[in-house]
Amino acid sequence: MRTGMRKLLRFGVIAKITLVLFFYISSVTIMGVVSYNDLVATEEKVEILELAYNIHNNILESRRYEKNYFLYGSDDSLYDSITMIQKASEISDAILQHDEDLVIIPKLRELETHMHAYTKNIYELLALKKTNLEHYQATTEEIRHYGKIISEISEHIVNDEKTQIHSMVSLLREQLIVWSSVAIFIGIILSLLIVSFVFKPLAAIKRATQAIARGRFSRIEVINTKDEIQQVMEAFNIMVQELEHRQDQLIQAEKLSSLGTLTAGVAHQLNNPLNNISTSCQIAIDEFEAGDAPLLKRMLHNIDQETLRARDVVKSLLEFARSQDFTLRRASLAEIAHKAALLAKSQVPPDIDVSIRIPDDLVLAMDVQRMQEVFINMIINAAQAIERQGRITIAAEVDAAAREVVIEISDTGLGITERNLARIFDPFFTTKEEGQGTGLGLSVVYGIIQQHQGNITVQSSPGQGTSFFVRLPYPDAKEP
Numbered sequence: 001m002r003t004g005m006r007k008l009l010r011f012g013v014i015a016k017i018t019l020v021l022f023f024y025i026s027s028v029t030i031m032g033v034v035s036y037n038d039l040v041a042t043e044e045k046v047e048i049l050e051l052a053y054n055i056h057n058n059i060l061e062s063r064r065y066e067k068n069y070f071l072y073g074s075d076d077s078l079y080d081s082i083t084m085i086q087k088a089s090e091i092s093d094a095i096l097q098h099d100e101d102l103v104i105i106p107k108l109r110e111l112e113t114h115m116h117a118y119t120k121n122i123y124e125l126l127a128l129k130k131t132n133l134e135h136y137q138a139t140t141e142e143i144r145h146y147g148k149i150i151s152e153i154s155e156h157i158v159n160d161e162k163t164q165i166h167s168m169v170s171l172l173r174e175q176l177i178v179w180s181s182v183a184i185f186i187g188i189i190l191s192l193l194i195v196s197f198v199f200k201p202l203a204a205i206k207r208a209t210q211a212i213a214r215g216r217f218s219r220i221e222v223i224n225t226k227d228e229i230q231q232v233m234e235a236f237n238i239m240v241q242e243l244e245h246r247q248d249q250l251i252q253a254e255k256l257s258s259l260g261t262l263t264a265g266v267a268h269q270l271n272n273p274l275n276n277i278s279t280s281c282q283i284a285i286d287e288f289e290a291g292d293a294p295l296l297k298r299m300l301h302n303i304d305q306e307t308l309r310a311r312d313v314v315k316s317l318l319e320f321a322r323s324q325d326f327t328l329r330r331a332s333l334a335e336i337a338h339k340a341a342l343l344a345k346s347q348v349p350p351d352i353d354v355s356i357r358i359p360d361d362l363v364l365a366m367d368v369q370r371m372q373e374v375f376i377n378m379i380i381n382a383a384q385a386i387e388r389q390g391r392i393t394i395a396a397e398v399d400a401a402a403r404e405v406v407i408e409i410s411d412t413g414l415g416i417t418e419r420n421l422a423r424i425f426d427p428f429f430t431t432k433e434e435g436q437g438t439g440l441g442l443s444v445v446y447g448i449i450q451q452h453q454g455n456i457t458v459q460s461s462p463g464q465g466t467s468f469f470v471r472l473p474y475p476d477a478k479e480p
Contacts, residue, residue, distance in 0.1 A: 024186060031182065347383055
């Protein structure tokens with residue numbers, strides 16, 4: 001059995017389906033041939049039964065003529081009786097010639113013998129003409145005796161045939177139930193085989209394709225079918241791997257694009273602490289001879305603070321620029337948002353207020369670098385949507401019922417038209433002027449959120465600002 005299954009697995013999909021259909025059709029054909037042969041046999045039995053009925057009826061008719069003779073004494077009645085017996089004998093001969101293997105053959109031969117004796121006695125009775133009364137009465141008794149015997153035998157033959165037909169009909173009924181059950185069972189088994197060989201792998205591919213459409217590049221478990229389906233699944237996993245690689249390249253490309261924008265701003269951010277450091281150093285040098293210790297200490301403290309400030313800016317920029325594989329680790333959501341706001345600060349005009357309202361103790365599993373990129377993209381997009389004075393708000397709360405963290409990033413900008421709402425996450429779609437954007441920012445954001453098994457939605461109306469809602473899994477959520 002196992003060897004047969006292994007051999008079957010080596011065939012292609014078309015060969016497997018062909019074999020399955022061939023097996024099913026062959027099984028149904030065999031059942032049909034057997035049922036047809038049984039029906040033919042039953043039909044022949046019915047024909048034999050009809051002939052047996054004719055024999056019995058002719059014998060009964062012969063007995064009726066026999067009785068008429070004894071009642072009325074007409075020789076014609078005996079001749080009619082002989083004629084009926086001859087007809088019965090002819091029918092019996094036809095049955096004997098039809099099939100020598102019939103169950104009723106012995107009884108037919110016995111019937112033939114007794115019909116011959118019955119006819120012989122009738123002829124003797126006709127020859128006697130009551131000349132010998134004693135012999136006449138003996139012959140009469142013989143006729144009645146043999147008449148009774150042939151009547152009983154013919155009746156037994158009819159009853160035997162009826163019993164056989166009833167048995168065959170019962171057998172046909174049982175066969176119909178058995179064949180139907182077998183056909184249903186085989187159909188179920190073959191359906192399961194087709195599902196296992198074809199539809200199950202295709203369903204897995206379909207689910208994975210739908211996941212890719214939602215931005216989740218999940219590989220599928222390759223089913224060892226040893227056919228085109230397995231090749232498709234292996235090729236699909238290669239495609240998913242390549243898509244993941246392309247997604248990482250896209251994220252890195254967008255990150256480098258953002259770095260180009262951020263670097264100019266970072267230079268401005270570094271300029272202030274460097275100026276403060278330079279001024280503090282100059283004051284310390286000038287006052288060094290005076291020996292004003294408190295003033296020198298204050299200047300050194302300023303230098304230390306401004307150095308830390310510059311270090312944090314450079315450190316955040318380096319962390320953001322570093323390329324790494326997607327890795328989840330527990331981190332503070334508020335800390336990531338603040339670092340992103342620090343890096344994006346140079347791209348936010350002074351008259352736009354950035355407010356972050358995230359609990360400091362809100363910690364969840366994230367890829368820190370990619371989530372930082374999400375916040376940077378969202379802040380820069382929001383800032384570009386605000387023409388004059390406005391506000392960008394980043395807030396987060398726990399949805400305990402859904403076991404999720406809900407992050408809302410809202411702005412008081414121009415808003416998004418209904419026509420563009422359905423396309424804002426599409427790659428390379430942008431409403432900015434040529435050269436002002438690649439159209440990859442929100443597409444990358446969407447992909448990063450999907451990588452975190454979350455989702456992102458948007459609500460906006462022209463002139464009413466825009467709100468993005470990011471939902472991320474939060475298994476630590478406690479039911480209220």
